[in-house]
Amino acid sequence: MDTLLYPACFYPCKDKQDAYTVVVPDLPGCVTEGDSLANAMAMATEAASGWILDEMEDGRAIPKAxxxxxxxxxxxxxxxxxxxxxxxSYADKYGSKAVRKNLTIPAWLHTFAEANHINYSKVLKDSLASMYQKKQNAKQG
Incomplete structure (x- = not known):
């Protein structure tokens, strides 16, 4: 998946010097704050990434920016x-939901995979992620 870009509104906090509240309008309820502009940017990136990951893990569409x-x-x-x-990177670090899937493959392919110490889960995950990325790129293009 490519880097996603979302606009965010930054507002100086009235009661805290140098602090900012951040609202991401395209992600309902995604609001955070930081004690400096740099911290607010980092906190907003973290909050928005978490918001998007939750949607992805629950199978919901990601809002268009x-x-x-x-x-x-x-x-x-x-x-x-x-x-x-x-x-x-965010999903690799924080993605917590995993779904177990059984699969059926030809015996000769299983023999090949076992002989070459191929991790089925990694191959399936990488392949599905690649297919997902192609679909996302097609939607945007």
Missing amino acids: SNMLSIKPESPDGFVSLLALDMD
């Missing part, structure tokens, strides 16, 4: 910036 220029902050002191979500 809005054009950054169409997003307007709700207050005059807010601003919009893009979040870059590396979902492959």
Whole structure:
């Protein structure tokens, strides 16, 4: 999966100097804050990545990102910036749901896999991830 880009609105916190609240409009309920702009950016990236991963793990569609220029902050002191979500790395690190699947393959293929110490789960996962990426690219192109 490529890096996903989502616009986010950053608002200075009124009661904390240098702190920001961040809202990701395309991801309902995705709100976080950080005690500095850099920390707010990191926290927003983490929150949005977690939001997307939950959707993926539950089999729901990932919301399409809005054009950054169409997003307007709700207050005059807010601003919009893009979040870059590396979902492959995030899913590898934090993906917790696993689904067990049985499969049937020809005996000769099983013999080959066993002789070559091939991990069935890894091959299936890598193949499905590749197919998923191709579908996502086709939808965007």
